[in-house]
Amino acid sequence: MTTTFVIDGAEVTALDSFWKAIGEAVNGPGGYFGRNLDALADCLGGGYGTPDDGDFVIEWRDHELSRRALGHEETARQLELRVRRAHPDARAAVLAQLARAREGQGPTVFDWLVAIFEERAPGRLRLL
Known part of the structure; x- marks a missing residue:
């Protein structure tokens, strides 16, 4: 069951x-x-x-x-937290995701x- x-x-x-x-x-x-x-x-x-x-x-x-x-507002908040912990090699990618989220774009x-x-x-x- x-x-x-x-x-x-x-x-x-x-x-x-x-x-x-x-x-x-x-x-x-x-x-x-x-x-x-x-x-x-x-x-x-x-x-x-x-x-x-x-x-x-x-x-x-x-x-x-x-x-x-x-949605995008919470996604931006989570990405802001993530960028602070991001490895330097990954930081640019997280910042790009953050910019998209702030524009209401990309996955949430x-x-x-x-x-x-x-x-x-x-x-x-x-x-x-």
Whole structure:
């Protein structure tokens, strides 16, 4: 039987609240299911609260609310944080992404998250 975990899109107002929402959806209050993009990818690989047989889906309800909250403004905010930590060789690329996000262009944080689901857990994310 497929286990369904539910994210309430109204609770996702920034990337930080996404980590809280998905952590609690999968592992209950205060639960963990990644706190950065790489950790989310790892968690989707199994062993962090999802069934051992891999039979699960994550329903992201009211995802359009989250899509707006995780849009270009939040993307620019996240890229501003990233550029401070970026390796000197990667800094120019992050700055270019930041400039695009500030212009309302390019992939958003929401897009980043969906892409990780598609890559690491194809068919396991339902956007409702």
